[in-house]
Amino acid sequence: MSTLTHFDEHGQAHMVDVAGKTATHRRAVAGGRIDMLPETLAIIEAGNAKKGDVLGVARLAGIMAGKKTSELIPLCHPLALTHIAIEFKVLHASATSASAIFCTATVETLGPTGVEMEALTALQVCLLTIYDMCKAVDRGMTINDCKLLEKHGGKSGSFVR
Numbered sequence: 001m002s003t004l005t006h007f008d009e010h011g012q013a014h015m016v017d018v019a020g021k022t023a024t025h026r027r028a029v030a031g032g033r034i035d036m037l038p039e040t041l042a043i044i045e046a047g048n049a050k051k052g053d054v055l056g057v058a059r060l061a062g063i064m065a066g067k068k069t070s071e072l073i074p075l076c077h078p079l080a081l082t083h084i085a086i087e088f089k090v091l092h093a094s095a096t097s098a099s100a101i102f103c104t105a106t107v108e109t110l111g112p113t114g115v116e117m118e119a120l121t122a123l124q125v126c127l128l129t130i131y132d133m134c135k136a137v138d139r140g141m142t143i144n145d146c147k148l149l150e151k152h153g154g155k156s157g158s159f160v161r
Contacts, residue, residue, distance in 0.1 A: 006075050015075050021112035026153035030119035032146030033102045034127045040138040041099040051133045058129040059086040065125035066107050066118045076117050083108040086126055116151050
């Protein structure tokens with residue numbers, strides 16, 4: 001099993017030194033969903049939510065959050081991100097699942113460390129923004145299944161869930 005990299009030999013938390021690592025193209029994709037009432041999803045699809053374009057605002061919030069990850073997660077490196085893409089897929093209720101919006105956040109950089117935390121942060125803020133914009137009509141929404149879907153680049157190679 002690998003060791004935890006954010007602790008030194010004395011068990012103290014520290015920022016990993018990436019100065020000696022080669023800059024490579026790094027890419028990470030995170031995905032998750034927000035479940036809601038069918039009526040809430042209909043409001044989002046119709047574009048007539050009281051606070052405005054729910055998915056447009058959520059997309060911008062996710063992009064902004066991805067760029068600010070190092071300000072939120074104490075040991076993350078500030079990175080020059082080259083690309084952030086946010087995608088939404090509307091999922092209508094069925095016999096086996098609730099109405100939901102599935103979100104993916106894809107983040108890329110050319111650098112010495114990965115962008116998994118940036119993708120996960122962007123994803124979570126997108127879903128939280130949807131909750132914030134729709135909570136007046138549906139406080140029962142739930143954010144679920146947020147996870148890293150894939151990661152590419154760097155010494156450890158690729159991970160695909």
